[in-house]
Amino acid sequence: MNATGKTLRNLSDLAKAELVQPSERVALEQVAARYAIAITPAIADLIDHADPNDPIARQFIPNAMELERHSNESADPIGDFTHSPVEGIVHRYPDRVLLKLTHLCAVYCRFCFRREMIGPQVHALAPAALDTALAYIAAHPEIWEVVLTGGDPLILSPRRLKQIVARLAAISHVAVIRIHTRLPVADPARITPALVRALKTRGKATYVVLHANHPRELSAAARAACARFVDAGIPVLSQSVLLRGVNDDAATLGELMRAFVACRIKPYYLHHGDLAPGTAHLRTTIEHGQELMRNLRGRYSGLCQPAYMLDIPGGHGKSPIGPNYLSVETPGRYHVTDFNGGSHCYPPPK
Numbered sequence: 070m071n072a073t074g075k076t077l078r079n080l081s082d083l084a085k086a087e088l089v090q091p092s093e094r095v096a097l098e099q100v101a102a103r104y105a106i107a108i109t110p111a112i113a114d115l116i117d118h119a120d121p122n123d124p125i126a127r128q129f130i131p132n133a134m135e136l137e138r139h140s141n142e143s144a145d146p147i148g149d150f151t152h153s154p155v156e157g158i159v160h161r162y163p164d165r166v167l168l169k170l171t172h173l174c175a176v177y178c179r180f181c182f183r184r185e186m187i188g189p190q191v192h193a194l195a196p197a198a199l200d201t202a203l204a205y206i207a208a209h210p211e212i213w214e215v216v217l218t219g220g221d222p223l224i225l226s227p228r229r230l231k232q233i234v235a236r237l238a239a240i241s242h243v244a245v246i247r248i249h250t251r252l253p254v255a256d257p258a259r260i261t262p263a264l265v266r267a268l269k270t271r272g273k274a275t276y277v278v279l280h281a282n283h284p285r286e287l288s289a290a291a292r293a294a295c296a297r298f299v300d301a302g303i304p305v306l307s308q309s310v311l312l313r314g315v316n317d318d319a320a321t322l323g324e325l326m327r328a329f330v331a332c333r334i335k336p337y338y339l340h341h342g343d344l345a346p347g348t349a350h351l352r353t354t355i356e357h358g359q360e361l362m363r364n365l366r367g368r369y370s371g372l373c374q375p376a377y378m379l380d381i382p383g384g385h386g387k388s389p390i391g392p393n394y395l396s397v398e399t400p401g402r403y404h405v406t407d408f409n410g411g412s413h414c415y416p417p418p419k
């Protein structure tokens with residue numbers, strides 16, 4: 070149990086909680102100067118102090134390896150800036166935009182793909198900039214879906230969220246409001262009935278996409294928080310990042326997907342790790358990710374299957390990266406691989 074009941078926000082807090090050792094402090098000061106730290110009591114309570122490779126600790130406790138930069142890494146790994154027509158908006162695909170409401174999160178993940186753009190040191194979206202962003206959405210009738218992201222949009226107060234959702238709902242061509250969040254795991258108590266009500270709006274569909282990477286993140290409190298959305302008629306999907314030493318083994322990944330489904334959360338995306346600076350120690354190979362996906366396909370319910378996605382560096386968007394089960398021998402003659410690895414011919418049309 071985190072004795073203070075407060076979010077741990079710096080190395081002194083982490084040292085008091087015995088989550089970093091004095092010998093690590095010098096290197097970690099450099100990491101802390103560059104990237105935000107926050108570990109909520111709910112997350113701190115999940116960390117097993119006896120396990121030096123604890124998968125929860127690995128996601129949130131700063132590591133000196135974050136100082137290692139590789140030439141293929143980028144401060145903007147998925148090209149947000151190249152698709153940002155006005156502050157706060159990323160318009161990469163024709164029918165949807167990201168609306169980045171805040172740069173704050175309840176917790177700061179060490180692998181975050183926007184780690185150079187988020188944290189308390191980054192300025193928030195000012196009211197005038199929000200007006201401009203909403204005017205952009207209103208002026209583009211092709212925008213069918215708005216994804217609220219950040220940072221974590223659910224960090225905002227229910228009153229503020231209700232206002233923003235109402236303004237989006239007033240735009241006739243916006244049919245879907247999707248909210249990307251880690252809050253139900255990071256701080257489940259903040260998913261209050263008032264917050265859930267703030268996200269619902271008549272005539273528009275609201276979806277929540279939960280970010281979680283390890284089955285232990287779905288604590289009893291987190292499950293109850295997710296149930297508050299589902300019980301209110303808000304569908305919940307999942308997104309996870311494939312992380313070395315966290316969920317890159319078949320049993321853990323399968324257990325995570327089953328935990329989602331048991332919570333009425335449909336597995337949506339398994340992201341290959343983005344090329345964010347200082348995150349190489351947490352990335353896997355694509356081949357390993359495909360092997361894990363093959364294992365899921367064979368051994369777990371169809372409900373437990375996310376799509377394995379790569380956000381192409383440079384802002385070219387997401388593509389599914391397999392594995393592929395179909396090959397074309399000659400035009401019209403297919404080979405399909407079954408879940409045991411057997412190959413079968415699918416006959417051409419008569």
Ligand code: SF4
Nearest residue numbers: 174177178181220251
């Ligand atoms: S919650 Fe999301 S935006 Fe915030 S640090 Fe984690 S990955 Fe990044």
